[in-house]
Amino acid sequence: MTIGPEIDPKRAGALPFVLAWAVMLMLAGVSLWTAFPGVGVWAPVVQYGIAALQTAILFLLFMRLKGPPSLKWVFAVSGFFWLLFLYGLSMTDYTNRQNWPPIYYPNGPSFQNSQRGP
Amino acid sequence: MPDSVALRPEIQYANLEQQGDTAQLGMWVFLVNETLFFGALIFIYFMYRMTYPHEFAEAAQDAVLWCGTVNLVLLLTSSLTMVLAINSAAQGERRQMIRWLIATAALGIAFLLVKGYEYHLDFQSKVVPVVNFETKAGEGRARQLFWVFYWVGTGLHAIHLIIGVGLVLYMLLWRIRQGKITAVYYAPLEVVGIYWSFVDVVWLFLYPSIYLVGRS
Numbered sequence: 001m002t003i004g005p006e007i008d009p010k011r012a013g014a015l016p017f018v019l020a021w022a023v024m025l026m027l028a029g030v031s032l033w034t035a036f037p038g039v040g041v042w043a044p045v046v047q048y049g050i051a052a053l054q055t056a057i058l059f060l061l062f063m064r065l066k067g068p069p070s071l072k073w074v075f076a077v078s079g080f081f082w083l084l085f086l087y088g089l090s091m092t093d094y095t096n097r098q099n100w101p102p103i104y105y106p107n108g109p110s111f112q113n114s115q116r117g118p
Numbered sequence: 119m120p121d122s123v124a125l126r127p128e129i130q131y132a133n134l135e136q137q138g139d140t141a142q143l144g145m146w147v148f149l150v151n152e153t154l155f156f157g158a159l160i161f162i163y164f165m166y167r168m169t170y171p172h173e174f175a176e177a178a179q180d181a182v183l184w185c186g187t188v189n190l191v192l193l194l195t196s197s198l199t200m201v202l203a204i205n206s207a208a209q210g211e212r213r214q215m216i217r218w219l220i221a222t223a224a225l226g227i228a229f230l231l232v233k234g235y236e237y238h239l240d241f242q243s244k245v246v247p248v249v250n251f252e253t254k255a256g257e258g259r260a261r262q263l264f265w266v267f268y269w270v271g272t273g274l275h276a277i278h279l280i281i282g283v284g285l286v287l288y289m290l291l292w293r294i295r296q297g298k299i300t301a302v303y304y305a306p307l308e309v310v311g312i313y314w315s316f317v318d319v320v321w322l323f324l325y326p327s328i329y330l331v332g333r334s
Contacts, residue, residue: 009208009308010301017205021198028190028325035330043334047326054194055319062201062315064308069139073144080151083157090161101168 007061020061024054123302145309149316154276156320159274163267163327170260175332177264180245185236186329189229193318196225200286200311210301212294223313226283233276240268271324274316278317285310 007016031050034043059065065076094100131137167174195303203218244252246269289307293299299307 009205009304011209012205014202014205017198017201019273021194024194025191027172031326031330032202035326035333037334040334043330044326047330048323051322051326054322058315058319058322062197063312069143071139071143075143075146075150079153082150083153086154086158087161090165094165102258103169 007064007066009064017061020057024057029056125298125300134303134305138303138308141305141309142312145312149312152320156274156323159267159271160323160327163271166260166263167268167327170258170263172284173260174259174264175244176257177245177261178328178331179333180240181268181329181331182236182239183329183333185232186325189232190321190325192225192229194233196222196229196274197315197318199225200314202300203309204304204308207299207304207307208301212323215299215307216290216294219286219294223286223290226279226286226314229279230276230283233272268328271328273326275317275320278320282310282314282317284314305312 027050031047034046039046059076065072125134127137131140199218199221203215203222206212206215206218228288240246241250244250245265247265251262251265253259253261289299289310293306
């Protein structure tokens with residue numbers, strides 16, 4: 001895999017990395033803002049989406065996943081593959097449980113209420 | 119103190135480039151393990167958060183938001199200084215490399231100091247399960263589960279960061295002083311940089327899980 005001069009450590013200047021850092025800080029600001037009223041139930045989706053985007057920037061630029069040796073991709077992708085495998089197998093248990101996830105009661109303990117029976 | 123010494127590859131490698139590539143791949147294999155390690159922790163968090171959404175939202179309000187946010191900025195900035203140190207090493211700018219590495223270690227230590235202060239505040243707020251925990255009137259007992267995750271998650275992350283700071287100091291006080299990090303061979307520094315940014319990635323997911331829950 002070829003590596004662009006903008007991130008090749010032998011030739012790279014500071015600018016691309018400083019810009020990427022500024023974008024990540026800006027995204028962190030957006031993530032913080034979504035924690036307060038205004039975004040509602042979508043807040044966690046936006047927050048973890050931003051975390052994933054920041055992770056992609058760190059992996060590709062700062063950890064130089066983009067660049068030789070290409071075999072790095074095999075390990076990086078396998079990590080996420082096995083993670084999905086772990087999550088998928090674990091979810092086979094949880095999705096087959098009765099009363100899970102429990103119904104959300106905004107003004108009271110959630111689990112206890114859902115266990116009161118039919 | 120030598121600026122550089124003539125380096126030879128270890129006997130099993132044809133050249134330094136191959137040795138460096140192998141070192142990088144070794145770190146990526148290690149990070150696969152780390153991904154599964156922290157991934158399982160985050161999975162359990164989500165399961166409990168879905169089971170006890172009310173209690174988690176309630177418990178998270180006691181997390182010290184400013185500490186978590188300051189630490190996020192510190193870590194993102196330290197990833198920048200680390201990558202600039204690697205670039206300086208690759209371009210043979212020894213003094214710049216040392217400056218950026220000192221900045222990286224300082225940011226890592228600053229993170230740990232803020233974290234330590236936050237732990238102090240947590241102890242005062244009585245949110246340390248088993249040791250010092252106060253269940254307030256009308257609050258569910260599952261609130262403790264959030265704090266168990268908090269202490270396990272941030273504790274493991276802090277241990278990783280302490281190791282990272284140790285590695286940066288090892289580079290500064292040993293490898294660079296001996297002239298073993300040069301423009302020809304800087305793979306050890308690159309490997310430490312990959313590890314450092316991964317520790318940053320872990321915090322990117324701990325941050326919304328701990329500090330941004332139940333604020334609205």
